[in-house]
Amino acid sequence: MIAFLRRRPGLLPLLLLAPAIAWLVAFYVYPAIQMLQASLWSGTLESGFTFSWANAATYSAALGRYSDQFLRSILYAAVSTVVCLALAFPLAYTIAYRAGRYRTLLLFIVIAPFFTSFLLRVLAWKTVLADDGFLLGPLKTIGVLPEEFRILATPVAVIFGISYNFFPFMVLPIYVSLEKIDRRLVEAAKDLYAGPVRAFQRITLPLALPGVFAGSLLVFIPAMGDFVNAELLGSVQTRLIGNVIQSRFLVNNDYPTAAAISFMLMAGILTAVFIYARVLGTDELETGIG
């Protein structure tokens, strides 16, 4: 075996890659194809499903029936992305340039939420944002807020939850981009009589853009698939496309509709990722994950 490889060194990397690639083909690519097929099924779980291209009408029916949830998902994901960006940029900036010896500690705190159960974190916000919780309760007692004021079960709570959950994915790529910037460029700008604001606008911000784009994608994508925040923090009026997929698949056993919606969501997102990767590469995206 080793002697054989010595004669054909080109085979070694393929051999090393083969198990992982085979696994992903079997359990990532093939299920996606299977899902496309399932979207063209008709029938029920009990009677069995039959495949026919004529069932493509499922797509238009699903789009028509769940357009509200689709649009709501896009809206919530977009707003969450903007909120994350606004909150993350100053923090990433501080960590990159002002944190000194606390830098590692701050970076650790940014990822610390990932060490607590995701569901428990969402439920913790439910506690904090509760109508009479320790955030709103006191404000209502002193009369700053009217008694009927609430955050839970509103779009604000869902967007808040989504933003919180994916916040670290925005901070990390921006931090990495900022950290890579050669600070002498900023000094040069100041030597050329640019004020701090102008230097930021003309040097720091443009150079941080790859991180901003990567972070935005890393927040927007999982936000599009959310159903946990919508379920635990929202109400019937905040149901997202993720809730539809979840209930069609797991409650109603309506596999064709669920598969059609999932496939559309997947196709839309992967197209966006492809375009992104073609234009900007995947390096920045991976800094948010690795």
Added chain:
Amino acid sequence: MLRWLGRNALRAYTGLALVYLLLPIFIVALFSFNDPVGKTNYTWVGFTLDHWANLFAIPGLLDSVVISIRIAFISTLVATTLGTLAALALVRYQFRGRPATSLFIFLPLATPEIILGASLLTLFVAIGKPPFFPLNEFTILIAHITFNISYVIVTVRARLAGFDRRLEEASADLGADGWQTFWRVTFPLILPGIAAAGLLAFSLSIDDFVITNFTAGRTTTFPMFVWGSARIGVPPQVNAIGTIFFVVAVSAVAIGSFLQRRRA
């Protein structure tokens, strides 16, 4: 003046951001000491250590934790092995199709979890005989290995990027064969990267809810237990378990970085 204001505003903001990040973690831990009236544990009533003393008094909780740990352990082992081999190939060798392979490996990370879970469910439905498709611990395991492979590859590859190949050449110059060089030089040097990837894979697996929800059937992992009890009221013991997981994970990271610093 503007500068002073800018600097201190940034500082105050950072403080707030840290509170925002850490508050839910604190709440989870705090409410494990709460003594709630009835089933819901959303308002603070009083301090008690009862739930910590009777950690597994809730039926099914211990089982769910054991299942989660077992799945996390096996999926980490498999994904870290397959992922490390693939990462080695991607960093160490130039071959045709390498950029395409990188992009392919990244795709599962760019796919929303709900889609990964849904497509695996479709697969399991399609290959089973309805209505008896076998969703159990094994199908959860397959799902977890699938998403962990990509995470491991990306993490190990990032750590391998700074690897000094001259160390291997030196080993070969000293008469070691390829196998000896790998185990005595390469492997010890990349081990911290592999360990970091393993730690990430383990924590992703033990906390995964969305994909598990689609592939679990009746198997109840710890996150599935939390989800199931969220409707009727999460018992404080669940908060206690969450707190233990947090402390263990943070300690593992702290010990890891301490060991690495001492080696360096």
